[in-house]
Structures are given as C-alpha cells and as structure tokens.
Amino acid sequence: MESFLAVVAWRALDAAASRPLPTDDALATLELHGAVCEIGAEDGVWGALLRKRGLVHCVCYAREPREDAVTHVLPGDENMAAHHTDRTLLLVRGGKKLDEHEALNAFTKAGGKLMAHVGDLHAPDLASFTTLLFDAFEKQVTVALPGGDRLTIWKRKQPAASGSATGYGVLDVRLELVDMEAPDWANPPKDPPKPFEPVIGGRTVKPTMSREAMRKAFEERLPDGFVHESGD
Known part of the structure; x- marks a missing residue:
C-alpha cells in the first residue's frame, strides 16, 4: 500500500x-x-x-x-x-x-x-x-x-407546526388566549375565588362575600391589640 x-x-x-x-x-x-x-x-x-x-x-x-x-x-x-x-x-x-x-x-x-x-x-x-x-x-x-x-x-427541515400554516390555526390560538384571560360569567368556576383575591387572570372579579362578612374576616386577621375605628 x-x-x-x-x-x-x-x-x-x-x-x-x-x-x-x-x-x-x-x-x-x-x-x-x-x-x-x-x-x-x-x-x-x-x-x-x-x-x-x-x-x-x-x-x-x-x-x-x-x-x-x-x-x-x-x-x-x-x-x-x-x-x-x-x-x-x-x-x-x-x-x-x-x-x-x-x-x-x-x-x-x-x-x-x-x-x-x-x-x-x-x-x-x-x-x-x-x-x-x-x-x-x-x-x-x-x-x-x-x-x-x-x-x-x-x-x-422542521415539520410545520399543526395549524400554523393557515389562518384557522392562528385564529384558534387567539381564541384560546382570550378564553384564558377573560372570566366566563355565564359559567363561573366550580370553586369560588378565595376572599381578598379580587384579581384573577388580569381581570377584576366580583367579591363573593357580603360587606359585613368581608369586614369581619378582615378584623379577624388584624394583630392583637390593633384598634380599628369604624368610619360608618
């Protein structure tokens, strides 16, 4: 060789x-x-x-x-x-x-x-x-x-992502994002929001407690010796 x-x-x-x-x-x-x-x-x-x-x-x-x-x-x-x-x-x-x-x-x-x-x-x-x-x-x-x-x-070449090649695919994604951000008032979630958590997904959610119940819950969380004067 x-x-x-x-x-x-x-x-x-x-x-x-x-x-x-x-x-x-x-x-x-x-x-x-x-x-x-x-x-x-x-x-x-x-x-x-x-x-x-x-x-x-x-x-x-x-x-x-x-x-x-x-x-x-x-x-x-x-x-x-x-x-x-x-x-x-x-x-x-x-x-x-x-x-x-x-x-x-x-x-x-x-x-x-x-x-x-x-x-x-x-x-x-x-x-x-x-x-x-x-x-x-x-x-x-x-x-x-x-x-x-x-x-x-x-x-x-990478395979094209499902739905990305058509307008329908883009539309589906946008609708999905909107649904995630906006609460559905017609069909509220099964578990109600916890007290004092008025913001969910960037949108304001109506409180699920009455004014008196919210005040009572608030006062129960105050430290001992704290004096709260009602403004009513």
Missing part, C-alpha cells in the same frame, strides 16, 4: 482526478457537526484526514473497498446510511459506484438530520438527488474547494 502522503500528492497533481480533495476549512466545518458517516468512500482520503485530525469519529463505506485505500473502508452500499442517522452523512462526488439519491433517500427515511455534500449540485446527473435534498433539507454552510467544487452542509 502506498503511503497516504504519496497518494494525496499524486492526486493533487493529477488533473484527471475526479474526487475533490479536502481542505482544512472543509474538514473543520465537518467537525463542527459531529461524527461522520461517508458512503461511497472510494480511496478514503476524506475519512483518513478526519481520523488523522482526531476530533470526530468517522466511519467509511464503499460497495467494493479499494485495496489502495488510505484508511480502513468497510464494505457497504448506500443503505448503510440508514444505520447512522446520528451522524452527518457525507457524500463526495466522483464515486464510481455511488448513488447519491439512494443514499440520501435511505438516510432521510430512517430519520437522518444532517448531511454534507461535496461537488457541484448543478450537475445534470444529480437532478433526482437535488430534488430530494431541496425538499427535505435546508442549506446551513457552504465552503469553497479548489477546482470550483463546494462542500455544503444541510440540516433536515
């Missing part, structure tokens, strides 16, 4: 190399989003550099791992993405046997929330992949790479 540096140097000088090389900025951006699962890892350069930096765990899969891979690559197809929904799914363009749409579809159906793509999203052969990507995810970060490629990080 050739040394890692030799492989990277060869690829950097080879104009025909089909897979983008990672930069420090790209690797640091991936690391900010936690552990990584790369599908279609091919020669394993992205995974190797993440492992060498040692800040996040990275697992790599390829349908047919190459003997000259620069890091350990496990055998596995696009469906392996469904088993790592707690990680960022990494897809790097140029994999000879990588079906981006199939990998993203498996990841999405299993509940995956973060994915990273390396390449040109405007490529005509990625139409089905980008349709699924744009429908289910929102772009968070873009990192420029040599050669015009981009690393983009995508986060799963």
Whole structure:
C-alpha cells in the first residue's frame, strides 16, 4: 500500500482526478457537526484526514473497498446510511459506484438530520438527488474547494407546526388566549375565588362575600391589640 502522503500528492497533481480533495476549512466545518458517516468512500482520503485530525469519529463505506485505500473502508452500499442517522452523512462526488439519491433517500427515511455534500449540485446527473435534498433539507454552510467544487452542509427541515400554516390555526390560538384571560360569567368556576383575591387572570372579579362578612374576616386577621375605628 502506498503511503497516504504519496497518494494525496499524486492526486493533487493529477488533473484527471475526479474526487475533490479536502481542505482544512472543509474538514473543520465537518467537525463542527459531529461524527461522520461517508458512503461511497472510494480511496478514503476524506475519512483518513478526519481520523488523522482526531476530533470526530468517522466511519467509511464503499460497495467494493479499494485495496489502495488510505484508511480502513468497510464494505457497504448506500443503505448503510440508514444505520447512522446520528451522524452527518457525507457524500463526495466522483464515486464510481455511488448513488447519491439512494443514499440520501435511505438516510432521510430512517430519520437522518444532517448531511454534507461535496461537488457541484448543478450537475445534470444529480437532478433526482437535488430534488430530494431541496425538499427535505435546508442549506446551513457552504465552503469553497479548489477546482470550483463546494462542500455544503444541510440540516433536515422542521415539520410545520399543526395549524400554523393557515389562518384557522392562528385564529384558534387567539381564541384560546382570550378564553384564558377573560372570566366566563355565564359559567363561573366550580370553586369560588378565595376572599381578598379580587384579581384573577388580569381581570377584576366580583367579591363573593357580603360587606359585613368581608369586614369581619378582615378584623379577624388584624394583630392583637390593633384598634380599628369604624368610619360608618
């Protein structure tokens, strides 16, 4: 097996190399989003550099791992993405046997929330992949790479809250707030308000005791020796 540096140097000088090389900025951006699962890892350069930096765990899969891979690559197809929904799914363009749409579809159906793509999203052969990507995810970060490629990080869209997409939902919430604030005089609460608590929910509530009963209750709460002179 050739040394890692030799492989990277060869690829950097080879104009025909089909897979983008990672930069420090790209690797640091991936690391900010936690552990990584790369599908279609091919020669394993992205995974190797993440492992060498040692800040996040990275697992790599390829349908047919190459003997000259620069890091350990496990055998596995696009469906392996469904088993790592707690990680960022990494897809790097140029994999000879990588079906981006199939990998993203498996990841999405299993509940995956973060994915990273390396390449040109405007490529005509990625139409089905980008349709699924744009429908289910929102772009968070873009990192420029040599050669015009981009690393983009995508986060799963949050489902719309029930009722929030229509005027009816907003109306329901407003009515609910009004009901909470305004006492319903036609149907008073079963338990009457306690004495000397005339304010409930920001609205004034009529006393439930007679004037004499309220005065008597008030005087009973006065400290011993307190002289109260009636104003009547």
